[in-house]
Amino acid sequence: MSKFKIIILLGIFVFVSFRYSTDARHIIGGINTKILASYVDMKMRIQDKIDEHLSQQEEIQRLRAENQTLQKSAVLSIAFASKLNDILKEHNIAGYHPSVTMVESIGYTNLNDYGKVWLKFNEFNQSKIYGLLQQGYAAGIVVSNDGHPQGLLLSDPKSIFAVYVGNQKMQGIAQGNRKEVLVKYISQWLQPQVGDEVITSGLDGIFFEGIKVGVVTEVIEEESSKTVVVKPYTTPHVPSYMHVIMQN
Structure with a gap:
């Protein structure tokens, strides 16, 4: 009107x-x-x-x-x-x-555990361990659980893979502790710094080298090595689509 x-x-x-x-x-x-x-x-x-x-x-x-x-x-x-x-x-x-394939996370394995998810992964081979990506960043690994593909996200203690820290490519092992992502076993004489970027090293055959994981937020002095706390670039949400690295 x-x-x-x-x-x-x-x-x-x-x-x-x-x-x-x-x-x-x-x-x-x-x-x-x-x-x-x-x-x-x-x-x-x-x-x-x-x-x-x-x-x-x-x-x-x-x-x-x-x-x-x-x-x-x-x-x-x-x-x-x-x-x-x-x-x-x-x-x-x-x-x-190297090749990458898309998978779908269909739910948490346990309602009170946000570190494990079930995946719809048609090309899954239970004898292998795969690198898991979301938005181009490392999100965890894929393993077999009673023959079914299970994603272990970065926060899970069994999500373990090799990484480099900083421009000097200091070697370490990334592992979750349910609350944080840590990089352990960095040689005592090396000097990781807050702000260093963490990337996959590819030395374990799970990921290829260069996939970004996160940024160092804290350096912890251990008795025989150093550990750094990492803030991941991505926090996976379920349900969602992710990518899996298929070995060469």
């Missing part, structure tokens, strides 16, 4: 209010109130639709930009892999062809 029509109706209401009885004014006022309520309701619905449309446009634009970045990364990765395999051939070393 246009603003012009609303103004006319309000004029009629004022005129009747002065010329006619209280009952008449009451009836006309009730009609006018309903009209105004309908107008406000319609206006709000239209505004909600506009806001929803704008939100969808922003999301589409964000996803398009993200897709372009991923396409660029994919092209560069293919080029890098091709060059790497050429170098390996020159030195009579077998080509390197």
Whole structure:
């Protein structure tokens, strides 16, 4: 309803209010109130639709930009892999062809344990241990539990894999303690620092080298080695989709 029509109706209401009885004014006022309520309701619905449309446009634009970045990364990765395999051939070393597959976490193994999840993993081989990723970061490992694929997230004490700490690539072993992620067995003479980045080393065959794990937040002096506390880059949420590293 246009603003012009609303103004006319309000004029009629004022005129009747002065010329006619209280009952008449009451009836006309009730009609006018309903009209105004309908107008406000319609206006709000239209505004909600506009806001929803704008939100969808922003999301589409964000996803398009993200897709372009991923396409660029994919092209560069293919080029890098091709060059790497050429170098390996020159030195009579077998080509390197790592692969990643998507899996789905379908629920926690136990309701009071947020470190273990069941996975839907069609290519699972119970004789192997796999590296688990979420959003491109290390999220834990995959093992067999009675023949079924089980994800042990970073916080789980049995989630153990080899890592490097800092630019000097100080070797250590990442392991959860239910509350934190630790990197243990760093040589006593090395100097890890708060802020050092932790990445996978690939020395254990679970992950390949270079996958980011987190950042050092504390250094603990042990009797014969050093341990660092790590803040992970990702905290897996269940249910969700993750990726698993398939060995070369």
